[in-house]
Amino acid sequence: MVARRIALVFGAAALALGQSLAVGVGVGAADSGNYTIQASQRVGTAHPSKTWPNVDYGTSSVEIPNHQPNSKTIRHTYAAGTPTVGVTGIASGQVAGFSGFAGLTHKDQRNAGTGSYANTQFTLEPPDQGLCVGNGQVLEGVNNAFQVFNTSGTPLTAPTAYSEFFGFAPEIIRTNPLVFGDFVSDPRCYFDPDTQRWFMTELQISTDPTTGNLKAPTNLVVAVSASSDASSTWTVYEIPTTDDGSGGTQTHSGCPCFGDQPLVGADANGFYVETGEYALSTSAFNGAQVYAFSKVGLELGTNTSAVHINAGPFTEPAFGAPAFDLQPATSPNGGYQTASNGTEYFLSSLDLGAGPALGTRASQLGLWRLTNTASLASGSPNLTLSFTAVDSETYSQPPNATQKKGPLYLGAIVKSPEGLVSANEDRLQQVVFADGKLWSAIETAVKQPNGATLSGIAWFVVNPSNGTVSHQGYLATAGQNLLFPSIGVTGSGKAVMAFSLVGPDFFPSAAYTILDPATGPGAIHIAAVGLFPDDGFTQYPKVGGGSGVGRWGDYSAAVADTSGNVWMANEFIHDLLPPARTLFANWATFISKVPAS
Template identity: 40%
Template sequence: MLSRHRAGSAAAVLLITLGSVVPGAGASAVPSAPGGQVRHIHQRGTAEYQPTGTGTGVPAALSTEIPHRHGDDARVSAAAGADRTLAPAGATRAALTRSATTPAPPPPPGVIRTPRLLTSFDGINHRQQRTANNGNQFSLEPPDQALCVGNGHVVEAVNDAFRVYAANGTGQTGVVDLNTFFGYPPAINRSTGVFGPEITDPVCLYDPTTRRFFLVVLTLGTTRDGDFTGQNQLDIAVTGDPTGVWKTYSVDATDDGRNGTPVHPNCPCIGDYPHIGVDAYGFYLTTNEYAFFGDEYNSAQVYAFSKRALARGDADVLVTQFDTTAADAGRNGFTLWPAQSPSTGDYDRSQKGTAYFLSSNAAEEATGTDDYVSDSIVTWSLTNTRSLDSARPAVRLHDTRVGVHRYSLPPLADQKAGPAPLAECLNTPACATVLLGAPDPLAPETLSRLDSNDTRMQQVTYTGGRLYGALDTAVPAGGATKAGIGWYIVQPRSSSSSVHASLLRQGQLGLAGSHLIYPAIGVTAEGHGVMAFTLTGGGYYPSAAYAAFDGHAGAGAIYLAKAGVGPQDGFSGYRAFNDPPRPRWGDYGATAVDGHRIWIASEYIGQRCTLSQYVADPFGSCGGTRTALANWGTRISLIKP
């Protein structure tokens, strides 16, 4: 992910990771549908798990380990580290259990269910992704965790690796890098120095109607020498068996007229921060569109497909693209998150099929100012989605604002002090010389505070006629301003020409002395839910946590799925690699509803080691638990709400 203004695209990598991208072959435009432009995309090929060898994880020369970013990526926005927030009132007090098995205090009135942790296991960690494909990978932060569950499979994808698990955590596949999975050359061939495409921002879902898994990534093109070309595309993979063969499609996101794309200002552009959802008829993909070689932001883009055409593996599929420039009462749309539903009975079939999205509008991309404060969120509807199955889709996009309590940019999140061998190495001339080739001229390094996201909407669920969403915000907790969560339950109503929405419930979740960051809400068809997030603070290492969440009363008591055992100690938090540093975390967590149970996934730190263990042979591996440059991990848990 880039600076705050491009949170999501190209994860902070320890070098750029790209090669030539093959655009969707033969893409062509057809006349625009009402409110959107329609064009053809064609099946690109297949993707599948392929076993690969494991590298050592020992850092190569930093010229092929640390990214040389373009445009906004070449520097970090001052806003990324500034605490410029105004704390909203009314933060919810939450009690925290010290372990998942210790009973929680009574939940607030109306929260009638106490969630039970059924199973929990480690997902992909940084070492596994860096050493995949014989080590022909880059050091990446953050993981940008994708999670989808169905047909007895638990699928996880991160920057930049993929694995399928059984429900008990047993691997049904090994860890494979996403370049190999999608059939691209390695991110970097460390024998020849040739770059391949950079893949980033993985997202996935399981659709209960078609019984298909959908996995989407943003793929950025470079030359063989690693220079960006401006070409980028959204790669879509679809399958019924995630351990088998997936059919793949590519949607060009440059929007400069190539491959049937519209011509937008400041392009070629990048389709940043993709997210996906479904309704009864359609599959939806949204992006934030930025100039590829500049700082300009255009607006959120919405892509609508027939999900049955994708599920069938049709050779030719229509996509309808909407541009949300000035759509929100003159503001540009930003991070429209499409809704997912837990069951086929939850879709809104009125208006010949209606899909929903939520977004917030406090970010600079929407307002044109850097205040990051708002008292409204936005509900979007896409109507007549049944027409996506026809030869002439005629879907229409509508939006309306919903008034909420003020939310604002959260402060950086601190973490419990502990051994941070990368920071200690950078502060030790002999060790820094081994790592950097010279002593760190910017020493001393200090333990970083974690990026707490901005105010963009996170995962959205539609069930029982209600939309559920959450975002990161500043909250008052224990007499201080902390990073916390704003959550919303909205009841939308669509007509053929507009959408209306009522706010049913809202709240803000905070914890004295700690921070709650990167929320994701999952809700069953019965209205029982869980909200996952990372918990960190002066008394906690970054931990995988969750809260009870009820469809009527909202968020309740907080629990730990797995406590972190050490501090985050990754390259993006230190000046030697990024000055000023931006300690990357999250971008997003994930939930996936599986019948009456909910899977959650969050980033956490599952290892710790001392400097002496770090400098042992092999350098930086700490007994095979991390790499020299990063130590993030992911935790996957099954909850019965």
């Protein structure tokens, strides 16, 4: 259960504010006289598995929120210059040492919650994917619940509703009249190998309890475990993101705003979260916002302020649009960059029309350096953020994916055929700093030889010391689509890339490949074979107001443990009919492990 212990205090320390200085390069330093944001805090605890009611609430009269997770308007057409790539075969088996187990499903998410939170979850698509591994435990998060397992797949907790864990109002109380609660979304998690602590993040937006309409205030929510046991007690922090001058926030154009899709990273000194700032009333985009915390300060509760850097303006002079989705790096074995008194790296896509507007293609990546991170431990942090555009292979907006035809349940009820599967956009996915390099991947349109243009993957290994791409390439397979990649990398530079596989011959499946930067990806392996089409509400106009494209992703996850294994979590489709699924959605997730060393 959650006990509220809220104390909001605003400091008078320095606030870093970014300014672009030259084409392709930006530097921002601490601006004396501004302030950091101080977090409020309380306690959260996951529910032990023995208390799991394991009930099925069935379908209520109100299942779908009137504010689904943020989805940009994307023109899914490809521009001239879409890369023509070779194709990689699909293997019939697994790599040696592969293992896996079933993760959370939509039914688990919908039925999570105990006590006053029972039967208060909305039906949600897409799941998104949080995954972190350490101390013999695996933590998986989805929209909008999480669960802790041991590494054999045995549950250590029940599926726990994030709203209940964080201490927010239930998503919806199904009384007459209805009562709407806080909107929370976009889970991420991280296990710190140095301190043996767990971190989880989500965004929070207040709602009108009568109408469910979104309103201020909004927050970034960060939870930190009190020990190395993810199934025990956590401290929950709230950091204001409204940015309308209230609550000690900055004053930005068009706000009150919220921070979309929090992205997480860490180095020896700090824990970092990046969000994309959107206006609540107009969805106008203000660009990337970076929040830097003292890692140990959060863990001990002794330094809970966040340095807030407005990184959006960095790219405007050279690219005509604000920066978005700066993916902060994590490191698998504590191999952090100590230069410049501590450096945290970020990478980003520079197809800057992809997020808030209508982009087409790009052939550069954004390399970002946040330096002097050791100063986060002081009472006066003094950080500098710099940006450089790095030449890369071309990537472009991916087309939405066809899926194999098959039997439908919800689709049959509403008399609609199976829809396409959303590829979203060419947004750079998670970043890992390992073996002195930055590793990441992105969805891209790919033209197959003598074939159609489909969704594939562009992958990159960046040398941050000299600002160049040391290795790069593409992954595609004949006639099928690859969606939402993530790369897990061991400390020695052994990498595994996870993604979804879907196409005319495959129902949505969880897949992976071993990635050697010198020779490129190996054969594609299917970790969990999809058995039926995606049959969720977001694709059907008669149910979720969809346009024939079902929400998928929005991201997968892959992470290395300290023993040289890479763990992956991906969405796939396992069930067709209730009671294994719900009426409105049939997504499931699969957690797997590959020895990469």
